[in-house]
Amino acid sequence: MFDILMYLFENLVHNQSELMVDQDELTDELIRAGFHHDEIYKALAWLEKLCELQTTDDKPYLHYVKDTAEPTTTRMYTFEEQQRLDVESRGFLMFLEQINVLDATTREMVIDRVMEIEANEFCLVDLKWVVLMVLFNVPGKELAYEQMEELLFETPEGLLH
Structure with missing residues (x-):
């Protein structure tokens, strides 16, 4: 899971000006990068909870x-x-x-x-x-x-x- 978080942060945050990405599209990209479905969903849930900490x-x-x-x-x-x-x-x-x-x-x-x-x-x-x-x-x-x-x-x- 942490590898996925690192991948997302390094590849999406630093390389894209538009951070709004379709979750299905993102999942497909992560699968193509070699990550497993379960780990992808855990990483995306982790990021979602991070955003929820704002409130x-x-x-x-x-x-x-x-x-x-x-x-x-x-x-x-x-x-x-x-x-x-x-x-x-x-x-x-x-x-x-x-x-x-x-x-x-x-x-x-x-x-x-x-x-x-x-x-x-x-x-x-x-x-x-x-x-x-x-x-x-x-x-x-x-x-x-x-x-x-x-x-x-x-x-x-x-x-x-």
């Missing part, structure tokens, strides 16, 4: 986070979240909040979407892509999206020790 009516925790989060608040992760997001990934989320790429609401949106990904393994690079997808879909987060894009594609210069 937080069915996600009361997003209202709570938006209204009560203080800059000094620490996010406590559930056992399930800790199983999916290792220490490095949780530290990266904290870093993104500290540099104002994520706020409490977008962090929760990222965690929500990470927890819905069906994958045996999930690494920091995967998390970065999820953050990028979430920021792309949140109006008013264009600058944060650009910053995250730089973080995703930056390559260290000079000698590595």
Whole structure:
């Protein structure tokens, strides 16, 4: 499923000015690209749920986070979240909040979407892509999206020790 999300994001978002695509046409394209029906439907459902996060009516925790989060608040992760997001990934989320790429609401949106990904393994690079997808879909987060894009594609210069 995550491979399909990556494929869609890299091929459609970055290569097309018109993002409104017929779902049947998109499904056919993904099948031609070698993806299976079940995984395609899961990926499309994941994207649909991402879009639904814009209206937080069915996600009361997003209202709570938006209204009560203080800059000094620490996010406590559930056992399930800790199983999916290792220490490095949780530290990266904290870093993104500290540099104002994520706020409490977008962090929760990222965690929500990470927890819905069906994958045996999930690494920091995967998390970065999820953050990028979430920021792309949140109006008013264009600058944060650009910053995250730089973080995703930056390559260290000079000698590595």
